[in-house]
Amino acid sequence: MLMMSRQRYMHFDPDLPSPVVLVADPDDGVRSSLRDSLATIGVRVRGYRRGADLLGGVESQAACVITELKLEDMTGIELLARLQERGLDLPVILLASDGDVETAVEAMQAGALDFIEKCNYERLLLWHVGRLTERGSLGSVALQA
Amino acid sequence: MKDKPATVFVVDDDEAVRTSLRLLLKSVGLPVETFDSATAFLDQYDGNRAGCLVLDIRMPGMSGLDLQQALNERHSILPIVFITGHGDVPMAVEAMQAGAVDFIQKAFRDQDLIDRINRGLTKDGEMRDALRARDDIRLRIGELTPREREVLDLVTAGKANKVIAGDLNVSQRTVEIHRARVMEKMNANSLAHLVRMVIEAQRED
Incomplete structure (x- = not known):
């Protein structure tokens, strides 16, 4: 498990256009908390309640997709497959409020970048998205295995 | 020399598990070798041997994840199927991110494990074929x-014969002859x- 011993995500140029992360989660609270935490590294969130909504608004310039495992209209793994079918090579991070080992392995085999249980996910997400958008300076974030 | 057949390498510190896996895999005709520790495997495994590694994640001393890392550092392509008594999600994800082909919890059904091992063996065969093809291209180059x-370098960089002739200070006809020889020796249609072969030859992974 990656842990960040210190949290310093700054050092980005506020004049550059903000990278966008697409989030699919039925829970308004989760979307808004992601919006707040990713804003700290200068990343904008475009939130969707359902998988189909995200697919309707998807753009290849997005930095990544963050999706809850259990969406109302499909699973996060199905959403990943749909994106791949369209030839969209976006990194996909799955968030699981209720995940198990079997599902995690299935998601990783399907090509997910990570599979994170919702309990305490915020730091890992910031690390991933910071890295994908080059906004979290790895040099300032010590990682421990 | 004939290569040894693809083998299932089982690494588990629990003798009962080693024995039952050996019997299970032999019963379906898969060659199997067992090891009681990660270090025993590392000492004895010849990286060129084809197969699939069935690896216990929790072992005293060097863990399964440690062995995976050591093999990755040696650029091993041997697919790994992890087995674990009590795995958790972060552990499974870490193993998969490090390149494992599968991760299965003990109390699995025999057929389920065999299916996963067979997928690993198929993947191993495909990767070794691809590596052989790449070696063959490098040999021809x-x-x-x-x-x-x-x-070859100039042609695959997209330069026309006329430009190449200028670069090398030879006649266009000479370039054409060399180019024909290159196509022939490389067996390129x-x-x-030809460009695909050069890209393939340059791949490092």
């Missing part, structure tokens, strides 16, 4: 003369094919 090699 190595057999080109220095001048043919220059022509088209320029696109």
Whole structure:
């Protein structure tokens, strides 16, 4: 498990256009908390309640997709497959409020970048998205295995 | 020399598990070798041997994840199927991110494990075929003369014969002859094919 011993995500140029992360989660609270935490590294969130909504608004310039495992209209793994079918090579991070080992392995085999249980996910997400958008300076974030 | 057949390598510190896996895998006709520790496997495994590694994640001393890392550092392509008594999600994800083909919890059904091992063996075969094909291309490139090699580089960089002739200070006709020889020696049916081969030969992974 990656842990960040210190949290310093700054050092980005506020004049550059903000990278966008697409989030699919039925829970308004989760979307808004992601919006707040990713804003700290200068990343904008475009939130969707359902998988189909995200697919309707998807753009290849997005930095990544963050999706809850259990969406109302499909699973996060199905959403990943749909994106791949369209030839969209976006990194996909799955968030699981209720995940198990079997599902995690299935998601990783399907090509997910990570599979994170919702309990305490915020730091890992910031690390991933910071890295994908080059906004979290790895040099300032010590990682421990 | 004939290569040894693809083998299932089982690494588990629990003798009962080793024995039952050996019996299970033999019963379906898969060659199997067992090891009681990660270090025993590392000491004895010849990286060129084909197969699939069935690896316990929790072992005293060097863990399964440690062994995976050591193999990755040696650029091993041997697929790994992890087995674990009590795995959790972060552990499974870490193993998969590090390149494991599968991760299965003990109390699995025999057939389920066999299916996963077979998928690992298939993947191993495909990767070894791809590596052999790449070695073959590199060998053919190595057999080109220095001048043919220059022509290969320029042709695959997209330069026209006329430009190459200027670069090498030879006649266009000479370039055409070299180019024909390169295509022949590389066994390329088209320029696109030749470019694909050069890209493949340059891949490092």
